[in-house]
Amino acid sequence: MSGGKTAIARANIALIKYWGKAPGNENLTAVPSLSLTLAALSTRTHVRFDPALDADRVQLGGALAEGRPRARVVSLLDALRARAGRTERAEVVSENDFPTASGLASSASGFAALALAASAALGLELSPAELSSQARAASASAARSVFGGYVELLAGARAAEPVAPPDFLDVAMVIALTTLGPKAIGSTEGMRHTEVTSPYYRAWVASAPSLFAEARRALLARDLETLGASMEQSTLMMHASMLAARPALVYLRDSTLRVMERVRALRSRGIAAFFTMDAGPHVKVLVERAAVSIVAAELGDVPGVERVLVSEPGAGAELVGDSPEA
Numbered sequence: 001m002s003g004g005k006t007a008i009a010r011a012n013i014a015l016i017k018y019w020g021k022a023p024g025n026e027n028l029t030a031v032p033s034l035s036l037t038l039a040a041l042s043t044r045t046h047v048r049f050d051p052a053l054d055a056d057r058v059q060l061g062g063a064l065a066e067g068r069p070r071a072r073v074v075s076l077l078d079a080l081r082a083r084a085g086r087t088e089r090a091e092v093v094s095e096n097d098f099p100t101a102s103g104l105a106s107s108a109s110g111f112a113a114l115a116l117a118a119s120a121a122l123g124l125e126l127s128p129a130e131l132s133s134q135a136r137a138a139s140a141s142a143a144r145s146v147f148g149g150y151v152e153l154l155a156g157a158r159a160a161e162p163v164a165p166p167d168f169l170d171v172a173m174v175i176a177l178t179t180l181g182p183k184a185i186g187s188t189e190g191m192r193h194t195e196v197t198s199p200y201y202r203a204w205v206a207s208a209p210s211l212f213a214e215a216r217r218a219l220l221a222r223d224l225e226t227l228g229a230s231m232e233q234s235t236l237m238m239h240a241s242m243l244a245a246r247p248a249l250v251y252l253r254d255s256t257l258r259v260m261e262r263v264r265a266l267r268s269r270g271i272a273a274f275f276t277m278d279a280g281p282h283v284k285v286l287v288e289r290a291a292v293s294i295v296a297a298e299l300g301d302v303p304g305v306e307r308v309l310v311s312e313p314g315a316g317a318e319l320v321g322d323s324p325e326a
């Protein structure tokens, strides 16, 4: 029995979205994305390799994983075992410190933490770029959670790269959790469906690079207004491509639209606040730090908003000691 390793990684929210895969089966992205890693949404994962185990044992949020969630974990473990020339099976225990059932994506922080804990438990010393590449193969957005602050994942790239540190802008993220609808279609399936059936998909892929370049420039110039404008256009262009699919892929709810309206109303009062939505009904709002409590209170007041979370920008994935408790 070898000592295990524990890692923490934080979720990230794409300011400029990725939606769609590059050709081939390597889980490379069709468009460039730019994200912010969040301190308050973290996954803690413990991995221990044990020659006495005859199969990988994967516990996610207190329950034994089976089917596709387990298979995705095992395939990342297999890639790392192959790389280390090892064959022992592993015990994986992973917990999120944010509400998983809320529909907030947890695959980014989950696979980044798994890649780091499992590679360390195998004695592999992977560079951040190699870790990011391993995490990306499991979930493209996970490539970005290896790094803290503002992170880019270019179209077709194997690994994400850091762009600016967490404290580069004086901002925080306010997340409005809205009423959940019927179970959402997962991102991999949703992307494929959009690519195959939506006449707007090509337009989305064609316009994404210039929007990404504009946002990246605005970020580095600390121009929050332009960054915010490109951020809102990116999420709405992505959702437009989904809405034009057949049948339509509609992740946005009435409560989502009400939050967007409230964000626009806050802006008309001079508050710098900008929304983005992923493959779900929740709204994540990038807000100048001075206005965080006002925005959190206002969004909490919107009908259909069940809960508001506030997060500072966060650090990249890290090992947190060798205790067996995950």
Ligand code: PMV
Pocket (backbone or CB within 6 Å): 013, 014, 016, 017, 018, 019, 033, 105, 107, 108, 139, 140, 141, 142, 187, 188, 278, 279
């Ligand atoms: O990498 P996945 O399968 O978690 O897909 C992420 C897709 C979006 O969250 C909608 C956009 C993004 O860039 O994170």
